[in-house]
Amino acid sequence: MTDPRIAGAGVTKFGKHPERTGRDLFAEAGLEALDQSGVDPDDVDALYYGNFMGELAEHQGHQGPLMAEAIGVDAPATRLEAACASAGAAVREAVKTLRNGEAEVVVVGGAERMTNIGTAAATDALAIAADDLYEIRAGMTFPGAYALMARVYFEEFGGSHEDLAHVAVKNHEHAVVNDHAQIQKEITLEDALEAPTIASPLGLYDSCPITDGAAAAVLTTEEYADEHDLDAPVAISGTGQGSDNLALQDRPHLARTPAADKATDEAYSDAGIGPDDVDVAEVHDCFTIAEVLAIESLGLYEPGEGIHAAADGETTRHGEMPVNLSGGLKAKGHPVGATGVAQLATIAWVLDGTHPRADAVPDGTVGVAHNAGGTVASTTVHVLEVQE
Amino acid sequence: MTDPTRNGEFDDWLDSLSDGDGYYVECDEGHGWLPPRRVCPDCGSRELADVSLPDTGEIATHTTITVPTPQFENDAPYVTAIADFGPVSITGLVRGADPEDVAIGDVVGIGVGERETTGERAVVFRPR
Ligand SMILES: [Zn+2]
Numbered sequence: 001m002t003d004p005r006i007a008g009a010g011v012t013k014f015g016k017h018p019e020r021t022g023r024d025l026f027a028e029a030g031l032e033a034l035d036q037s038g039v040d041p042d043d044v045d046a047l048y049y050g051n052f053m054g055e056l057a058e059h060q061g062h063q064g065p066l067m068a069e070a071i072g073v074d075a076p077a078t079r080l081e082a083a084c085a086s087a088g089a090a091v092r093e094a095v096k097t098l099r100n101g102e103a104e105v106v107v108v109g110g111a112e113r114m115t116n117i118g119t120a121a122a123t124d125a126l127a128i129a130a131d132d133l134y135e136i137r138a139g140m141t142f143p144g145a146y147a148l149m150a151r152v153y154f155e156e157f158g159g160s161h162e163d164l165a166h167v168a169v170k171n172h173e174h175a176v177v178n179d180h181a182q183i184q185k186e187i188t189l190e191d192a193l194e195a196p197t198i199a200s201p202l203g204l205y206d207s208c209p210i211t212d213g214a215a216a217a218v219l220t221t222e223e224y225a226d227e228h229d230l231d232a233p234v235a236i237s238g239t240g241q242g243s244d245n246l247a248l249q250d251r252p253h254l255a256r257t258p259a260a261d262k263a264t265d266e267a268y269s270d271a272g273i274g275p276d277d278v279d280v281a282e283v284h285d286c287f288t289i290a291e292v293l294a295i296e297s298l299g300l301y302e303p304g305e306g307i308h309a310a311a312d313g314e315t316t317r318h319g320e321m322p323v324n325l326s327g328g329l330k331a332k333g334h335p336v337g338a339t340g341v342a343q344l345a346t347i348a349w350v351l352d353g354t355h356p357r358a359d360a361v362p363d364g365t366v367g368v369a370h371n372a373g374g375t376v377a378s379t380t381v382h383v384l385e386v387q388e
Numbered sequence: 389m390t391d392p393t394r395n396g397e398f399d400d401w402l403d404s405l406s407d408g409d410g411y412y413v414e415c416d417e418g419h420g421w422l423p424p425r426r427v428c429p430d431c432g433s434r435e436l437a438d439v440s441l442p443d444t445g446e447i448a449t450h451t452t453i454t455v456p457t458p459q460f461e462n463d464a465p466y467v468t469a470i471a472d473f474g475p476v477s478i479t480g481l482v483r484g485a486d487p488e489d490v491a492i493g494d495v496v497g498i499g500v501g502e503r504e505t506t507g508e509r510a511v512v513f514r515p516r
Binding site for chain 2: 119120121123124127133134135136137138139140141143144147148149151152155196197198199200201202245247248249250254
């Protein structure tokens with residue numbers, strides 16, 4: 001069993017493209033990934049594709065074959081849905097298929113079209129990642145759910161909205177040079193603290209924007225990469241996935257994310273690494289508190305310690321453990337079904353030195369991508385390593 | 389307007405709250421859940437019995453939502469909270485209190501109210 005290689009990746013500009021169809025967005029990212037990989041599209045053995053709200057936003061289900069067509073690939077194509085972790089789940093399927101010998105080349109990707117339906121309908125569509133009977137009917141929104149978690153975190157471990165604001169400031173600063181990012185604009189601590197509240201204690205700048213976009217990557221076996229002389233120095237060496245009770249009310253602890261703990265343990269063990277080996281991380285910061293919970297689940301911080309990481313400068317690009325060099329979901333944007341593969345692309349580009357923020361980890365060899373669905377009822381973690 | 393389709397045991401459960409005799413289901417190891425459940429996700433037990441819900445619960449966490457979904461447009465701003473009732477926790481709307489005054493640890497009763505925007509039923513907590 002060898003570790004799949006990332007032969008190429010493509011990401012659209014994330015942002016507001018209300019008039020662009022999902023298939024057009026995915027075609028742009030997928031063709032870029034194929035072109036960068038040097039792989040003949042006829043060699044693609046499978047497509048795994050993440051998408052969450054296609055039925056609601058585009059009245060389009062059954063997107064797997066549609067997206068294969070869009071990039072000129074004739075291969076079995078399957079859509080995976082795990083809310084905001086849909087693309088992470090797609091990556092995991094791709095890795096398993098390559099490892100078990102069923103395929104030599106797999107395209108993995110995801111896309112989401114969200115801004116065409118407006119903020120209210122998009123908020124509604126995102127909310128269905130929660131429990132309809134017990135959460136949505138009690139008024140829970142996606143920001144509301146994370147607000148419930150943030151309040152418990154503050155109560156239990158301390159920390160404040162100001163600590164969270166530092167997460168937003170950091171991620172906006174990281175995104176300034178990322179041309180794929182939706183928001184390439186720095187914000188101040190005051191901007192974040194004075195922004196309107198959307199679900200107390202979280203304000204507008206604690207939340208990722210609503211975003212259209214797509215991401216894709218071409219993964220191959222090590223043997224295929226060698227035979228075809230591909231430039232593919234980064235491998236996916238570990239994969240993990242965990243689940244939790246769907247509804248927050250059914251969980252014993254609201255300031256911890258056990259699904260991410262499980263995914264982390266599995267991915268680290270699969271790769272044979274530990275948290276001390278990690279040089280850089282892309283984590284699922286759909287809300288600022290989510291980044292805090294993510295870095296704790298990844299073992300980069302003890303529970304209750306992650307809240308100070310951004311304020312102390314440790315997770316900035318100048319710090320010991322840079323997190324979300326892309327700008328994260330917060331500033332790069334969060335086209336839900338594309339996010340997991342966009343994270344994969346970012347880590348690959350940081351490790352191979354081609355990302356505009358790669359200078360933050362000039363000698364980095366190990367990166368992790370943490371992709372969470374809903375209120376972290378689904379999580380995938382992938383470990384990427386530079387191979388020699 | 390025709391009546392919306394009932395969601396089986398969930399609507400039965402709301403009916404029980406309306407009548408003031410709410411319940412939850414409990415396995416033999418004391419893990420509590422809200423219906424419908426056929427198995428305890430914690431221990432796998434399929435022996436689940438109905439147990440009366442305590443009269444009061446305690447707010448475990450809460451948020452005041454100012455950006456709602458379209459189904460709650462006229463309700464906003466409103467407070468959504470999770471309250472602990474013995475071995476189960478329940479999500480509901482907090483009414484009868486100033487949002488600013490809602491706090492973790494507040495003791496609340498449980499009932500059923502109507503959503504302003506749609507008239508549909510929702511779990512409602514009121515301070516006790
Ligand atoms: Zn049990």
